[in-house]
Amino acid sequence: MDINAIIHAIGVLGIAGIVFAESGLLIGFFLPGDTLLFAAGFLTQQGVLGVNIHLLVLLLVIAAVLGYSLAYVFGHKFGRKLFTKPNTPIFNHANLMRAETFYEKYGPVTIVIGRFVPFARTFVPIVAGIAKMSYATFLLYNILGAVLWIASIVYLGYFGGAWLQQHGINVELLVMPVILGVFIISFASPVVHILRDPSMRAAWLKKFGKKQS
Numbered sequence: 001m002d003i004n005a006i007i008h009a010i011g012v013l014g015i016a017g018i019v020f021a022e023s024g025l026l027i028g029f030f031l032p033g034d035t036l037l038f039a040a041g042f043l044t045q046q047g048v049l050g051v052n053i054h055l056l057v058l059l060l061v062i063a064a065v066l067g068y069s070l071a072y073v074f075g076h077k078f079g080r081k082l083f084t085k086p087n088t089p090i091f092n093h094a095n096l097m098r099a100e101t102f103y104e105k106y107g108p109v110t111i112v113i114g115r116f117v118p119f120a121r122t123f124v125p126i127v128a129g130i131a132k133m134s135y136a137t138f139l140l141y142n143i144l145g146a147v148l149w150i151a152s153i154v155y156l157g158y159f160g161g162a163w164l165q166q167h168g169i170n171v172e173l174l175v176m177p178v179i180l181g182v183f184i185i186s187f188a189s190p191v192v193h194i195l196r197d198p199s200m201r202a203a204w205l206k207k208f209g210k211k212q213s
Contacts, residue, residue, distance in 0.1 A: 019033060024066065068111075
């Protein structure tokens with residue numbers, strides 16, 4: 001997939017549309033959000049998009065916040081109906097209770113960190129809605145997570161990409177390793193946070209021990 005060609009074809013509004021879709025539509029989980037943001041920042045520095053970098057960041061933050069809000073509303077309005085039917089391995093009452101308990105404890109950090117994890121960012125706000133997380137709390141961390149996610153990667157592409165190019169380094173070859181590094185750090189953080197909780201750690205060890213035996 002040639003990200004540069006995609007950006008040339010869709011422009012700023014198209015990038016915002018992809019960010020919105022990846023954040024708020026179930027079909028958006030396969031979209032190249034992180035790579036797209038990095039490339040958008042770099043191409044803005046190169047003058048390709050013809051937009052101010054700060055305006056671009058603001059526009060994309062708005063798209064990300066609106067996408068998450070739409071997904072939350074969908075989960076809150078319709079998601080719980082999935083758990084009213086006869087139990088299945090995924091959609092059962094016990095899992096719903098676990099989701100509500102989890103979001104009571106780790107909801108804010110999940111909303112923020114979920115922005116940086118491909119695939120997860122599409123489903124985190126939906127589960128928050130299903131679990132009836134307070135919308136005021138959700139919105140606060142929705143905005144915080146969107147600002148951190150968009151700004152960090154777009155500005156990295158804008159300033160870091162230009163620096164690398166000046167030093168004769170192929171930017172395109174480094175995009176995926178950078179995104180992979182962000183993914184590993186983002187994924188490790190909530191795992192460590194959860195395992196530090198005695199009850200969560202005990203439950204995990206008990207489940208793992210049963211599988212081993």
